[in-house]
Amino acid sequence: MHSLLIDHLSTAVVQLNRELQIEYLNPSAEMLLEVSRRRIYGHDLTSAFSEDEKSAKDLWDAIDSGHPFTKREAEITLTTGKSLLCDYTVTPVLGSLNYIESLLIELHPRDRMKRISQEDELIANHQTSKELIRGLAHEIKNPLGGIRGAAQLISRAFSDEALKDYTQVIIEESDRLRDLVDRLLGPRQLPQYKALNIHRVLERVNQLISVEADGQIELVRDYDPSIPDVVGDEAQLIQAVLNVVRNAMQALLQDQSNGSKKIVLSTRALRQFTIGAKRHRLVCKISITDNGPGIPDHIMKTLFYPMVSGRPDGTGLGLSIAQSVIHQHSGIIECNSVPQHTEFNILIPIEKLSVTG
Structure with missing residues (x-):
């Protein structure tokens, strides 16, 4: 049961003995339940999470009957006080003498799936925003270069210093807008990993x-x-x-x-x-x-x-x-x-x- 295959599952798996004591957690269960398996082996399930009184009765019934069951959108409470919404399946495991030796609990957090969906949306929105900014930056910087160049040529044609001050304002504001566009585009250099x-x-x-x-x-x-x-x-x-x-x-x-x-x-x-x-x-x-x-x-x-x-x-x-x-x-x-x-x-x-x- 403590195989490397289960250790590499993304699904959180908890194994209980017939006394509902924890025999094993895979790394995904450790992460989900925010506990260390070495510290809770041999302890009651409540040392990892709790639900309600009926949930304990359901586990005892599964040992007695040998029938698996699934709960949807169960709200469990971790020992840290944090609440999680998850689906879980309980499967009785037969031993060598053909009696229920242990229970396997597979936990599927619903809020994690929601988080993954939100991340996908966030990544997609950010990518769309980047493409929009890249196109907008191109359309802004091209005429900016022309405005700045024209202001420089006009400045050279003026002998009056007061008039040159006006062209200098155009040049400085063009540079400021160019710098703003560069900042919108983010880092210009590739990461040096x-x-x-x-x-x-x-x-x-x-x-x-x-x-x-x-x-x-x-x-x-x-x-x-x-x-x-x-x-x-x-x-x-x-x-x-x-x-x-x-x-x-x-x-x-x-x-x-x-x-x-x-x-x-x-x-x-x-x-x-x-x-x-x-x-x-x-x-x-x-x-x-x-x-x-x-x-x-x-x-x-x-x-x-x-x-x-x-x-x-x-x-x-x-x-x-x-x-x-x-x-x-x-x-x-x-x-x-x-x-x-x-x-x-x-x-x-x-x-x-x-x-x-």
């Missing part, structure tokens, strides 16, 4: 934000030191994470109702995790959490679009550029927000170095 410690990236961001916040915000670090190196462009990853953390910092500084302002940077490793339509053996999860006012509902769906901002003085480019950078690293940025708790999760696959440069 190499193996790197993600905590070095976070420490650099922490250092920069500490200076900018000037002691007004408490910065908390909660790192998992066992996370392997990721493959990425260090400078671009610093910029992406910095954009997200700076966004949180600015929201906190503008929130006058909250006296205790805090940002938490945390890292965790996720096993057998799906990003979009692709499942990865190991994923690095970077969480940026703040206790600010939250993001308005009407902005959430377009949060990563260019020029969308919840602040009057915001450019709306920071999160869009961050998402572009993380997409180049085969990852994604997700966001969940309620008042007093906004969480951005940056998910980057941990893969072997397969490119040079």
